[in-house]
Amino acid sequence: MLKNVKRQLLSHKLMMISSMIVFFMTLLALLAPFFAPNDPNLVDITHKLQGPSSKFPLGTDHLGRDILSRLIYGTRTSLGTAFLVMGLTMMISIPLGIYAGFRGGWGDYLFMRICDILMAFPSFLLSLALIGILGPGLVNLILAMVLVQWVFYARVIRGMVLSVKEQNFVLAAKVCGTSRLVIVIKHILPAIISQVAVLVFMDIGGVVLAISGLSFLGLGIQPPGAEWGMMINDSKQFFRNAPSLMLYPGMMILIVVVAFNLFGEALRDALDLRRE
């Protein structure tokens, strides 16, 4: 019994910490110019690869740019891109998933076949290929990720709709002659929206990882923009002499992803979606 209480408190504490990190990071991203002590893109070769000082709290990189400022601006790129990718994905997946699940028929059949084919590719590689075709860059990266991801989420949402559709309150509304649109908006959407939210927050950490991975490969934001994955890529030639250059951005990614994953898990537990 005591153990149980302790576990609950612990998960509570973890939830508190993770939401605080998520909140702080969002703040950092929104108010990056306010927090950053220096211009993140100001190149000054005379100051290159310096250690921490009062002007550059975490030192400078190979072009003499302030690492701390670049990390802070990197938050903006990483979180902004991740939220944008997820938001756009949902704008496609929610309507399509609901349509396929609720209406069924040949539209659903077609949708499922498209899923079969698109999901026959490893998703990260399909994004890579799309960027390869469209050309590297942040906009193309977002486009490529959304175009690959939507299938997966639309299919999960379709499944949620299918199970809700058979529940009595929806059947009752149908029997009453409620129009389809009203059923979708008033009954189906509210029933699945918390599950969708959990799904989004459970996966957003993974999206951050994928974005930083693509940037690391040089396929995301182009120089001089700041992004954590790209910073690691930039610093890999110097990492024998200046390992901290590589350490900081990686830590940022790790912290953000852990926080989001914990937050997603806590959210799932709070909404009690796990069937155990």
Place this chain on the structure above:
Amino acid sequence: MEQQPILTVNKLNIDVSTPHGVTQVVRDVSFKIEAGKVFGFVGESGSGKTMTCMSLLNLLPGEAKVVKGSIKFRNKDILNCSAKDMRKARGSEIAMIMQNPMTAFNPVRTIGRHFIETLKTHLPITKQQARTMAIAYLEKADLPNPENLLKQYPFQLSGGMLQRVMIAITMSLNPSILIADEPTTALDATNQLQILQQLNWLRKEYDTGILLVSHDLGVIAQLADEVAVMYGGYIVEKAPVFKLFNRPMHPYTRVLLESRLGLTRRKIKSVQRVSVSSPNLINKENTCPFFERCEDADHTCVNDNLELKECEKDHLVRCVKSG
């Protein structure tokens, strides 16, 4: 003719710790099982029947614990014997057949593997000998084409057949006690009868003592020699089967008997009288568990000692009003 009982349970108390507190699932339960006799347990779900069965094998789930009482098998103290001895006794001395035969077998292993691994665990024989033995016992349990059966997977058989396989496995090791936890609940009527006949044959042929658990009074009436009615963790009434059916003394037993759907159209008033709420088992010392649902309850029922009293010969009742 007084016989030495094989299994003696004395004043057994089991607690289960849950997130909401400690639940007392079994209270002051005592009974004996003799060779070749069938002892029946009746009661609704949650009355503590399954927990009692599990404690006999020393297989209580992690959150459940025997807090008081003793279980004696022949001269062995089950609750305090070594894990190794206990393991050896399971299956060979005290066997069990499970409630739902469809889930009792591992779906990815054949019947033969189940049978042979059991035999090889308890007997010093080769795989081939075990196979021959398995075939012989499957035949004894009236199962057709046993050689082919050994190669089949559990999901390829019906519930009734699987139940008979369990009985065959039990027979092959000739245990002195068989615990049958709701052996017929998951089966249809014709299969039920066959299983009961087989259990009856088992105790006559092998002199096995059987603990038969059921919520179905019909099953109990068919097979049991002595019956205990359980309610809220307590044995509320215990008597030889005919005495219990002819002259039920505890109010709960009477409700139970009346609520059986007879072949005649009787009024269902008696069922409606019983409120539906389940007994609250948390931290209730010495109050009659049936108090809240009892028709005859009054102030004398509160705070009295709840001894199991002998009202007539071999007929024990746990009620202040009886006797």
Place this chain on the structure above:
Amino acid sequence: MGWFIVKRLTSLIPILFGISLITFILLHLTPGDPAVAYLRASHIPPADETVAALRVELGLDKPLYVQYVEWLGKVVQLDLGMSYVSKKSVWDEIMLHFFPTVQLTLASCILIVVVSLPIGIMSAIYKGKLIDQFSRIIAFVSVSMPAFWFGFLLIYFLSVKLDLFPVLGRGTFAHLVLPSLTLSFAYIGTYMRLLRASVLENLNEPFVMYARARGLRERLIVSRHLLKKSLLPLVTGLGMSLGNMLSGAVIVETVFAWPGMGQLFVTSILTRDYPMIQGCLLFMGVIFVVCNLLVDLAYSFLDPRIRWEGEK
């Protein structure tokens, strides 16, 4: 069993067709003229007449469906065209880079199984104990860790500081250690927890209780009853991951300069080598699908219920 395989194989045909279609269409989504891209990649100034001549040479002047059919006809004969950059056959290049990837994948798979199997089972049996907590933390870190960063950390501490392993490249067995460790790390956490959940679920099944009630030894129950049934989800997951890894552990290969499929793919993207991109994608898609097929077969081998359904 035979019928099951035939049925599964026929279900592959539309998927393979879809893969080829998507791969083909993707290339034609290219902004700009592929002929111009070809000339750029070959460092030839794209004059109008050179472009026109090249369009005829590459068959780009024909209608799209004719191009598709001709392309598919060549693909079936393993002719995936020629790289714009190296001017070598795409198929030959892929074959050259596929073996290192297979090597890396197999090493990682072995690591995944060897590490996650015992820890996963133990953290289920000793639920809530030290090993369970430990595996939970490892799992959390492993899914949140950027692979490229983890790779660099390994290089920095184990190769540069301690000089235990070679830093980059492929060659000796020692070269294999760090890349496969990096690649498997993310999967180890996932499968440890997956296995734990699976064992926990099965521990509460009545068949385990019945096995105990028959007096079977606990070790036998774990090894014969729990293991096989709990492995089922692991097999499915691992098969999918196998497809992922085989089709190129892009990031890990880049970090460690491992000359595999992933590196080939990234290089072709960065140099805009379209036939190579197309060829790689097609090849990876097919590998992925074949891996999924193998998983299904393995699954039906492990789970007699599926086999039985298939035969009915």
